[in-house]
Amino acid sequence: MNRNSFLAKSCQFIRVAALEISGLRPGLKRKAKTTRPDLTKAEAPATGPGSEKYQRILDAAVEVIAEHGYFSSPVSAIAKRAGVADGTIYLYFKSKDxxxxxxxxxxxxxxxxxxxxxxxxxxxxxxxxxxxxxxxxxxxxxxxxxxxxxxxxxxxxxxxxxxxxxxxxxxxxxxxxxxxxxxxxxxxxxxxxxxxxxxxxxxxxxxxxxxxxxxxxxxxxxxxxxxxxxxxxxxxxxxx
Amino acid sequence: MNRNSFLAKSCQFIRVAALEISGLRPGLKRKAKTTRPDLTKAEAPATGPGSEKYQRILDAAVEVIAEHGYFSSPVSAIAKRAGVADGTIYLYFKSKDxxxxxxxxxxxxxxxxxxxxxxxxxxxxxxxxxxxxxxxxxxxxxxxxxxxxxxxxxxxxxxxxxxxxxxxxxxxxxxxxxxxxxxxxxxxxxxxxxxxxxxxxxxxxxxxxxxxxxxxxxxxxxxxxxxxxxxxxxxxxxxx
DNA sequence: GGGGTAAATGAATCGCAATTCATTCTTGGC
DNA sequence: GCCAAGAATGAATTGCGATTCATTTACCCC
CATH class of the missing domain: 1.10.357.10 (Tetracycline Repressor, domain 2)
Incomplete structure (x- = not known):
């Protein structure tokens, strides 16, 4: 048995689907156009601890890890839940830890x-x-x-x-x-x-x-x- | 960082060394010759829950997992601590779980x-x-x-x-x-x-x-x- | 001492998943 | 419209580690 066979593989599409629908998936977002210009790194920097994506990744990680446990949660699953690409997580955090x-x-x-x-x-x-x-x-x-x-x-x-x-x-x-x-x-x-x-x-x-x-x-x-x-x-x- | 970089890699040789010295390592054991013949599957079958090796593997697993956690304990580490080959564990147990x-x-x-x-x-x-x-x-x-x-x-x-x-x-x-x-x-x-x-x-x-x-x-x-x-x-x- | 059986071995397989990085997209200024 | 600069992407890399299985070893009986 390999180490992930006990993982429930489903359940994740729901939230991702929700993201798709609400247009938050990258490449689909259009409405955020006005949010960035008016606040110049005072409120919500593009990257960094304050940004919306940063928080989204954190929330996704908490959810996924709560469901499957740290070692049974691939970074890719967290990324998917957050609606970002795997690599994006490493722009905001040093590592999975x-x-x-x-x-x-x-x-x-x-x-x-x-x-x-x-x-x-x-x-x-x-x-x-x-x-x-x-x-x-x-x-x-x-x-x-x-x-x-x-x-x-x-x-x-x-x-x-x-x-x-x-x-x-x-x-x-x-x-x-x-x-x-x-x-x-x-x-x-x-x-x-x-x-x-x-x-x-x-x-x-x-x-x-x-x-x-x-x-x-x-x-x-x-x-x-x-x-x-x-x-x-x-x-x-x-x-x- | 790969997922085991936080593992302390040492500490295990002590017990294994002890086993080597006491001659319990397979291939070195000679003294057990008298223990098997006299009890014919009533007391300690060669394999199975009653055997000495079975218990040794369990104890080793508990120790190693207590030190490093389940997901950071390779089967090979448990085997080494128990003084058996990796494959031997699968003669006594279905899986790591x-x-x-x-x-x-x-x-x-x-x-x-x-x-x-x-x-x-x-x-x-x-x-x-x-x-x-x-x-x-x-x-x-x-x-x-x-x-x-x-x-x-x-x-x-x-x-x-x-x-x-x-x-x-x-x-x-x-x-x-x-x-x-x-x-x-x-x-x-x-x-x-x-x-x-x-x-x-x-x-x-x-x-x-x-x-x-x-x-x-x-x-x-x-x-x-x-x-x-x-x-x-x-x-x-x-x-x- | 030979042959059969059971136990043990550990190298090889196979798949997974953290992290990287070359490439693509977006954006804001001109 | 065009051009950097910065973000984001996700396929490829890399390495680990559970499990398997062909081979070896130990043991017993004759």
Whole structure:
């Protein structure tokens, strides 16, 4: 058996077909004529991180890789889904690795920025933990493909993924630990359990809920579920 | 960059060298002469699941895949680690997939048998949950490579892995849910949280602790950690 | 010690897929 | 309309790696 025989080979034509119809395939696009002239590298450069094609490739990569996994997703499949030629991807990214890395990085960055922003107005350990849990659980609804990717590829042992994505996870845990520690100092959380253990428990519990939702395709009410998880966890760690 | 450039190419010679020295390499083995005659297919058939070589290949596969990941582990690397020729692997297994599948299956089976056995004498929801948590956390110490494998490959999106390993996870969750439900009926656990949410939280929390231990290489006291996790969880779900 | 059987070997096959690059298209200025 | 310059293309290159199979080796029985 060769290594791709377990790949579902279909399903991709749908989106490509959609692109064809909407006239976004290169060589067919005509309507974009007005978008470039008026903004001179201030907004959307032709090439580079800001361009529309750059984003399209990233999105396509996330979708394809979520469906088939990194190693079972040929660059050609990503290119096809994005509606560009294989070689075009290398005008925007250094390598196949680089596409995945970029996608994951930007998602984590967005998460951290969001949390950081909210923390400015949201004090109180309990509320902060609730907020994190909720955003984490909501990621499913925000971008299902990305959620799948996070559940599957981020834990890969492939060195290049493991190394850089580890930083992001550590950062998440770090944030939760600090909140927990502060709660302990303020006397609202019990002090006889390690903040590290609590942080990992929280991350793990939420991640597993998300994971199960992702794999079974089940949909849930992220607010209600987050509330339950946090309720159990906080009841478990509140000072008596 | 080609797809294996991130592979560490070394480290493998150590075990192979050990095999060479101990004379286990085929063509060098002489001492095994007495082991076969006296047991006529009752104990260790030459080929087949019981044989020593079969097990050696499985172990080698687990180690190599834990180090490099499934898709970055050529069959030739597994063969080398096991001290057999590439082709030999296909005398014992249908394909590369089959080797991994077998390894994972047997580990899960062992876990479930162990839990089932212990449940015969261990009644009481609290004790049962504690036991599961402990065995789960101990898996790290029992076989580190296998623990790494479980953390990395089982969650792969590669269809052939996802499909069959999903059953095992579902079974784990099922067992925990039943214990929780019984606890709720007996009135020791609160009834306003879903048994499913609790089960996923427990699995997720433990799995994440394990995962972090596996990735950071940190060692911990599995009994003490299990106690903390279960303490938090049970405090969180105990009836008030 | 010879012959048959089973096990093991590893070089050769065959197909796939990352990356490159010579060629073609597009565009904006003249 | 014509001409660079920059984008985009996709066929060709290249190398890897799963699997096969003709050949070799080990072992047993007579």
């Amino acid at each position: 680089d596409v995945l890395r970029t996608a994951i990085d930007s998602t984590f960055d967005k998460f951290h920025r969001q949390v950081e922003e909210e923390f400015k107005t949201l004090h109180g350990p309990r509320e902060q933990l609730e907020y994190i849990a909720q955003v984490h659980l909501e990621s499913h609804a925000v971008n299902r493909s990305m959620a799948v990717l996070m559940q599957t590829e981020v834990r890969q042992s492939a060195k290049f993924i493991a190394e850089f994505s580890h930083h992001h996870l550590v950062k998440y845990i770090q944030v939760v630990r600090e909140v927990v520690r502060r709660g302990q100092q303020e006397g609202i959380f019990r002090r006889d359990v390690s903040d590290g253990v609590v942080a990992h428990c929280m991350f793990g519990a939420i991640d597993e809920l998300l994971s199960s939702a992702v794999f079974t395709g089940r949909v849930y009410d992220s607010k209600a579920t987050a509330a339950q998880v946090i309720d159990v966890l906080l009841s478990g760690i509140q000072a008596r | 089959d080797v991994l599948r077998t390894a994972i299956d047997s580990t899960f089976d062992k876990f479930h048998r162990q839990v089932e056995e212990e449940f015969k004498t261990l009644h009481g929801p609290r004790e049962q949950l504690e036991y599961i948590a402990q065995v789960h956390l101990e898996s790290h110490a029992v076989n580190r490579s296998m623990a790494v494998l479980m953390q990395t490959e089982v969650r792969q999106s590669a269809k052939f892995i996802a499909e069959f390993s999903h059953h095992h996870l579902v079974k784990y969750i099922q067992v925990v849910r039943e214990v929780v439900r019984r606890g709720q009926q007996e009135g020791i656990f609160r009834r306003d949280v879903s048994d499913g949410v609790v089960a996923h939280c427990m699995f997720g929390a433990i799995d994440e602790l394990l995962s972090s231990a596996v990735f950071t290489g940190r060692v911990y006291d599995s009994k003490a950690t299990a106690a903390q996790v279960i303490d938090v969880l049970l405090s969180g779900i105990q009836a008030r």
